[in-house]
Amino acid sequence: MKPVREREGWLRATLEGLGYELVDLESSRSGLLRVFIDSPRGISVDDCAAVSSHLTRLFAVEGVDYERLEVSSPGLDRPLKRLEDFARFAGREATVKLKLPRDGQRRFQGRLGGVEEGRVVLEIGGRRHHIPLEDIDRARLVPDV
DSSP: OEEGGGGHHHHHHHHHHTTOEEEEEEEOTTSEEEEEEEOTTOOOHHHHHHHHHHHHHHHHHHTEEOSEEEEEOOOTTOBOOSHHHHHHTTTSEEEEEEEEEETTEEEEEEEEEEEETTEEEEEETTEEEEEEGGGEEEEEEOOOO
C-alpha cells in the first residue's frame, strides 16, 4: 500500500479530470485522509459525495493506504498554496505567514496583487511586497463579510 502523499500529482490530475481542483491534502497517523476540493462554480455536498465515491473506488484499485476519507470544500478562508492560487485570487484580501521574519514580522495581511517574476505580490498600506513562494509558511484568503 502506498501513502497518498507520494502520489499527490496523480491525485491532482485525477481530480482535474473530474472538473475539480485539489486545494489541499491532509493525512494523519490514525489513517484519516482529508481531501479539499474546489471549482470555479463552487462546491456542493453532492460534489463532495461524488468525489468521495470516486476516490474510494480508485484508491482501492491503486492500493492507496488510508483508513477514513473525508472530502470537503476549502471553506471561505481557502488556503493558498501555489503561485496559480495567488494569481487567481488577485484583488482579494489574504493573510500570509512567513517561515522567517521579515522586518521583525512573520504575519501579514493585505490585498493580493497577483504574481510578478515568480513572486507573490501582497499590497499592504499602499506598498507592494514581493514574496518568494518558498518563503511562505501559510497563506489564506480572508473571508468576505
